Amino acid sequence: MTELKMNRRSFLKSAGALAAVSCLPVSMVELAFADQKKNFTFAYISDSHIQYITGGGFVRNWDRGLIRAVAETNLLQPKPDFVVFGGDLAQLGMKEELDHGAEMLAKLNYKTYCVMGEHDYYLDLGEYWSKLYGPHYYSWDHKGVHFITLNSIITYDEWTHERWPTAEQPMLEMAGLDNPNGSPFMVGEEQRKWLAKDLEKVKKDTPVVLFSHSPIQKIYKGWNFWTEDAEDVHALLKPFDDVTVVYGHVHQIQYNQIGNISLHAVMATAWPWPYPQSYAQAESHLPKLTVPMNRADPFFERDATGWQFINMASGRVAMSYNLYNNTNRTVAFDPKTGTPRDSAYQNSENRIPPQTHY
Amino acid sequence: MSKKIAGAALMAIVLAMIVGRFTVKADEFTKEDLERWQNEYMSVVEKGRALWVSPELGTNGVACAQCHPNAANTHPETYPKFQQQLGRVIALRDMINWCILNPLEGPTLALDSAEMIALEAYILFERRGVELAPGKH
Numbered sequence: 001m002t003e004l005k006m007n008r009r010s011f012l013k014s015a016g017a018l019a020a021v022s023c024l025p026v027s028m029v030e031l032a033f034a035d036q037k038k039n040f041t042f043a044y045i046s047d048s049h050i051q052y053i054t055g056g057g058f059v060r061n062w063d064r065g066l067i068r069a070v071a072e073t074n075l076l077q078p079k080p081d082f083v084v085f086g087g088d089l090a091q092l093g094m095k096e097e098l099d100h101g102a103e104m105l106a107k108l109n110y111k112t113y114c115v116m117g118e119h120d121y122y123l124d125l126g127e128y129w130s131k132l133y134g135p136h137y138y139s140w141d142h143k144g145v146h147f148i149t150l151n152s153i154i155t156y157d158e159w160t161h162e163r164w165p166t167a168e169q170p171m172l173e174m175a176g177l178d179n180p181n182g183s184p185f186m187v188g189e190e191q192r193k194w195l196a197k198d199l200e201k202v203k204k205d206t207p208v209v210l211f212s213h214s215p216i217q218k219i220y221k222g223w224n225f226w227t228e229d230a231e232d233v234h235a236l237l238k239p240f241d242d243v244t245v246v247y248g249h250v251h252q253i254q255y256n257q258i259g260n261i262s263l264h265a266v267m268a269t270a271w272p273w274p275y276p277q278s279y280a281q282a283e284s285h286l287p288k289l290t291v292p293m294n295r296a297d298p299f300f301e302r303d304a305t306g307w308q309f310i311n312m313a314s315g316r317v318a319m320s321y322n323l324y325n326n327t328n329r330t331v332a333f334d335p336k337t338g339t340p341r342d343s344a345y346q347n348s349e350n351r352i353p354p355q356t357h358y
Numbered sequence: 359m360s361k362k363i364a365g366a367a368l369m370a371i372v373l374a375m376i377v378g379r380f381t382v383k384a385d386e387f388t389k390e391d392l393e394r395w396q397n398e399y400m401s402v403v404e405k406g407r408a409l410w411v412s413p414e415l416g417t418n419g420v421a422c423a424q425c426h427p428n429a430a431n432t433h434p435e436t437y438p439k440f441q442q443q444l445g446r447v448i449a450l451r452d453m454i455n456w457c458i459l460n461p462l463e464g465p466t467l468a469l470d471s472a473e474m475i476a477l478e479a480y481i482l483f484e485r486r487g488v489e490l491a492p493g494k495h
C-alpha cells in the first residue's frame with residue numbers, strides 16, 4: 001500500500017519536475033546570442049556506478065538511478081541538443097559494468113558525449129571505455145560554444161604503473177574515496193599541452209565550456225575533491241571572457257566562481273556524498289558561494305540523487321538540478337554579481353534547515 | 359581505644375600487607391596499562407574500519423564506505439534520537455542495522471555482537487572531538 005502510494009507520489013513528483021523544467025529557462029536568462037537558433041540546452045547525467053555483483057547481477061539501487069535519468073531525459077521538452085555523461089559509469093571498471101551501463105545509456109534519444117571517471121579508468125587505464133566511447137579527451141564546437149572534455153582523474157605515473165602488484169590493485173585502491181593509499185587527481189602535462197593548442201584557434205569572446213570528472217579546483221584532498229594542477233588549467237582558460245567548468249565525482253551540489261571561471265558540480269544518479277565539512281577530522285574548502293543540497297533521507301533511496309538540465313542561452317551555464325525526491329534547484333550565472341547563484345536559496349535568510357550539514 | 363578495635367585494626371594492616379603482595383591496586387595503573395588499553399581499543403576500531411569497507415557485510419557487494427567516507431554523515435553524537443521515519447527513539451546500532459538491511463541488502467547484526475561493537479568503535483573514532491548532541495536531527 002505504502003509502496004503504491006509512494007510510486008504514485010514519485011511519479012507525480014517527477015511529472016511536476018518535468019513540467020517545471022520545460023517552462024523554466026529561456027525567460028529567466030539574458031540572451032547572449034542575437035541569433036535565436038544559437039540558444040540551446042543539453043542534459044547532464046553522471047556517476048551511475050553500475051556495480052557488478054560477484055556471481056551475477058548488478059546492484060539494483062544504482063541501476064534504478066541511471067534508468068530513471070535516461071527515461072526522464074528522453075521526455076525533456078524542448079529537446080536537448082545532446083547529453084553529457086560525466087564519468088563513473090562503472091564501479092570497478094569491469095567490462096560487465098561498462099557494457100551494462102552503455103546498454104542503458106544507449107537508450108538515450110540524443111547524441112551522448114562521455115567523460116572519464118576514476119571508476120571507469122583504473123582497471124585497464126581506460127582501454128575498454130575507449131572501445132565504447134573513443135578518445136579520453138577531445139573538443140567540439142556547437143552553436144557558437146567551444147566544448148572541451150578532459151580526463152582529469154589521472155595521477156602520478158609511479159602510483160599508476162609501479163606501485164601495485166596486480167592490475168586490479170590500483171582500481172581497488174582508487175575506488176575507495178577515503179582510502180589513504182589513493183593519489184591526487186590531475187590533468188597532467190600532456191593534456192595541458194593539448195588544451196593550450198586546442199584553445200589557440202578559439203576566439204576570446206567565444207564561450208568555453210569544459211567538462212571534467214574531478215573538480216578543477218581544490219576542495220578537500222582527502223576525498224579527491226581536488227585536481228592537483230587546477231591552477232595550471234585555470235591559467236590556460238584565463239584569456240577567455242566566458243568560461244564554465246562542469247564536473248562530476250562529488251555527488252553533490254557545489255558551485256563557485258574563480259576569476260573568469262564559473263564552476264558547477266552535478267549530482268550522481270547512484271548515491272549522494274556527505275559534504276567534506278561533515279567529516280570532523282578534515283579541513284574543507286567548500287566554496288562559500290555554495291548553498292548545499294538538502295541532507296539525504298536514506299529511507300528514500302533516490303533522495304539526493306538526480307540529473308541535470310542545462311540552458312546555454314546566456315553563453316554561461318544555467319543548471320537545473322532534477323532531484324528525484326526533493327525540491328529542484330536552479331543555479332545560473334548572474335551577470336549582476338558575476339557568479340553563479342541559486343534562484344531560491346542564495347540569500348542566507350532564505351536557507352532551510354536541511355541545508356545545514358554537520 | 360578498646361583492645362578489641364586496636365586488635366582488629368592491627369589484623370587489617372597485617373592482612374593488607376599479605377594480600378597486597380598478590381593483588382593489583384584498583385586505583386593505580388601504569389603507563390604500560392594505558393598503552394595496552396589504547397591498543398586493545400584501536401584494534402577494535404581497525405576491525406570496524408575493515409568492516410566499513412568490506413563488500414562482505416551485506417549481500418550485494420556494497421560497503422558502508424561507499425556512501426559514508428570516513429564514516430561521515432553517521433552523526434553518532436546525536437543518538438539516541440527520534441528517527442522520524444520510524445516514529446520512535448532509536449540507538450545508533452539500530453540505524454547501523456537499518457543501513458545493513460537496506461543499501462547493503464544484508465542480514466542485520468545481533469545488537470551485542472563483536473561486529474556491531476567494532477562498527478560503533480570505528481564510527482565514534484572518526485567522530486572524536488565532536489560535542490554530544492543527543493536528540494539532534
Ligand SMILES: [Fe+2]
Nearest residue numbers: 047088249268
Ligand atoms: Fe562517482
Ligand SMILES: [Fe+2]
Nearest residue numbers: 088117118249
Ligand atoms: Fe569519481
